[in-house]
Amino acid sequence: MRRLTPEKEQFFMQNFHKMKNKELAKILNISKTSISRKARQLGLKPKLTMSNTAKEIETYKSGNDTLLEIEGRRKTAAIPKIKDLIPDNKVLNIKEFINKKVGYVPTMGKVIGKTQHLIVIQTKNYTETFRIEDIYTGKTIVREIL
Incomplete structure (x- = not known):
């Protein structure tokens, strides 16, 4: 992997958890594999991903599975309030x-x-x-x- 300039490394650290590896790789002109390797070198924790984000759920076809997913996420968000x-x-x-x-x-x-x-x-x-x-x-x- 090519060394990143200090400016690009700073950009990388600020955006690693905000952007997808594919997007970062394109902007920094390096491979997706290099993104993961660089994150490990810098001690950045792996990205936490969910199979479906809230925005993706909104684009699902209307149906029982979509309603159950939305209701489940709403209920899960309410649990800490009970405590x-x-x-x-x-x-x-x-x-x-x-x-x-x-x-x-x-x-x-x-x-x-x-x-x-x-x-x-x-x-x-x-x-x-x-x-x-x-x-x-x-x-x-x-x-x-x-």
């Missing part, structure tokens, strides 16, 4: 769906921790962990916050 609605150090009255035979089982305990995906409560005798996704889907229901 913020549950205050630390408060007592939660929760009921969790176990299975069809058992149904919902009530639990009450104090919130002792939260992560991006979990809420941890301390009951009288043990610590219980609940997935925030389960609260959103209704598998776990917060009956009241005390």
Whole structure:
């Protein structure tokens, strides 16, 4: 690979995560393989890609799959907001769906921790962990916050 000028290297670093490798390669007049190699040399993390961006979804034919995709992305975006609605150090009255035979089982305990995906409560005798996704889907229901 040819050495990039300091200006081109700066451009590369500023635009690596904003542009596709094909676009960068064309602008810098180097191969797509050289783009990946240069990124590794500079310590840039690999690009995170999704199979379909929101703009691509909008161009799909109307149909059930498109509606499900859009709804799924909307719901996924709402999950972190649920965590913020549950205050630390408060007592939660929760009921969790176990299975069809058992149904919902009530639990009450104090919130002792939260992560991006979990809420941890301390009951009288043990610590219980609940997935925030389960609260959103209704598998776990917060009956009241005390």
